[in-house]
Amino acid sequence: MGGVIVYGSPISTCTARVLLCLEEVGAEYQLVPINMPIGEHKSPPHLARNPFGQIPALEDGDLVLFESRAISKYVLRKYKESGTDLLKEGNLAESAMVEVWLEAESQQYNPAISPIVYQSLVVPKMRGGAPDQAIIDSSLEKFKKVLEVYEARLSKSKYLAGDFFSLADLSHFPYTRYLMVTPYASVFESYPHVKAWWEDITSRPAFKKVSAGMLGS
Numbered sequence: 001m002g003g004v005i006v007y008g009s010p011i012s013t014c015t016a017r018v019l020l021c022l023e024e025v026g027a028e029y030q031l032v033p034i035n036m037p038i039g040e041h042k043s044p045p046h047l048a049r050n051p052f053g054q055i056p057a058l059e060d061g062d063l064v065l066f067e068s069r070a071i072s073k074y075v076l077r078k079y080k081e082s083g084t085d086l087l088k089e090g091n092l093a094e095s096a097m098v099e100v101w102l103e104a105e106s107q108q109y110n111p112a113i114s115p116i117v118y119q120s121l122v123v124p125k126m127r128g129g130a131p132d133q134a135i136i137d138s139s140l141e142k143f144k145k146v147l148e149v150y151e152a153r154l155s156k157s158k159y160l161a162g163d164f165f166s167l168a169d170l171s172h173f174p175y176t177r178y179l180m181v182t183p184y185a186s187v188f189e190s191y192p193h194v195k196a197w198w199e200d201i202t203s204r205p206a207f208k209k210v211s212a213g214m215l216g217s
Helices: 013-025 068-078 092-126 133-154 173-179 185-190 192-201 205-211
Strands: 004-008 029-033 057-060 063-066
Touching: 004 013, 013 029, 013 068, 013 173, 013 205, 057 068, 063 068, 092 133, 092 173, 133 185, 133 192, 173 205, 185 192
Parallel strands: 004 029
Antiparallel strands: 004 057, 057 063
């Protein structure tokens, strides 16, 4: 099979981010599963691809990349001739807004939502443990404050960076997708513009395809 090679797992949030980008641009790719439960991500062959022993990694000929957000930008630049422009790099103001909301996802949204998902989904289903409700409650309060900012933003524009779908929106998908299979999915009900935005972006064919390979499908 031609195209780029992605080393990862379809249930991984970071792998899902990269797969979404590849699907959005219609790129040909091969997903090579990395078996994390047996420690394959810490094996010498994979450490040669990602020295931090994490997933995903991407190979494109002699080029090897790690870190999902960097890989995502590479994919979108490589296949920009596909007609799908999710970085808006031809417009300085629009590309700046994409970057702003990518940073918001990385620095504000993700740190608040990820402990909720980890405690609600990963701990009981993959670690065999009991969720720490104190961590969930604390993270929920932080997440609600973040959602207030998002609600204000999305009351003024259809998508986060403006009235166009971009990587800024896409990058929020993996953890939000998992939040929706936890008991805390209803948190979006208090933020109607955020809820409408989520329903919009998850109706895209690429999102449906990648979501089907994730946990709780």
